[in-house]
Amino acid sequence: MKKVLLLLSAVGLLAIVTLFFFQDSDIKGRFHLGDNSYMEDVSIVQKKGGVTSFVVNAKKAIFMTASDVQLTALNMFFPEKAMTVTSDSGLYNTESKDLKIEGNIKATTKDYDILTKKLHWDAAKGQLFSDDKVTIVGKRFYVEGDDLSATNDAATLHKNVKAVFNGK
Secondary structure, eight states, rough: OHHHHHHHHHHHHHHHHHHHHTTTSSOOOOOOTTTTOOEEEEEEEEEETTTEEEEEEEEEEOSSSSSSEEEEEEEEEEETTTTTEEEEEEEEEEETTTTEEEEEEEOSSSEEEEEEEEEETTTTTTTTEEEEEEEEEEEEEEEEEEEEEESSOOOOEEEEEEEEEEOO
């Protein structure tokens, strides 16, 4: 009788293990992050339509909530514009894919630099926004103003705009 029960138990266990490994759905690991959980040397790649929108590298990522990640010493690269944004810190939302950047922000391209204290990347719109003072410095121009909105096509300062252009 004991041998029959042992045999039935073994067959049942084998059936459960077989069902677990051959099920059709994806099996994803789940992380349970507690207070003060973090990762170092993090890269976030955001793609839209199979094309990379941007890549964020951070020295440290601290998980504040299930969806908010505090990034320190971040470097963000936009391949379409060949633009690099560096900052002291940022807050990345893993659900909306939005990024709020704060600190000493410097965006650099081959033609100009953008300096500000706050930027917000709206992933759904594919736009950068800033309500703070923004300074754009080029080789032959200097522009400052408030309320920046930028897309792949253009950047616009909406308020208190001051521009100085230097000729040859």
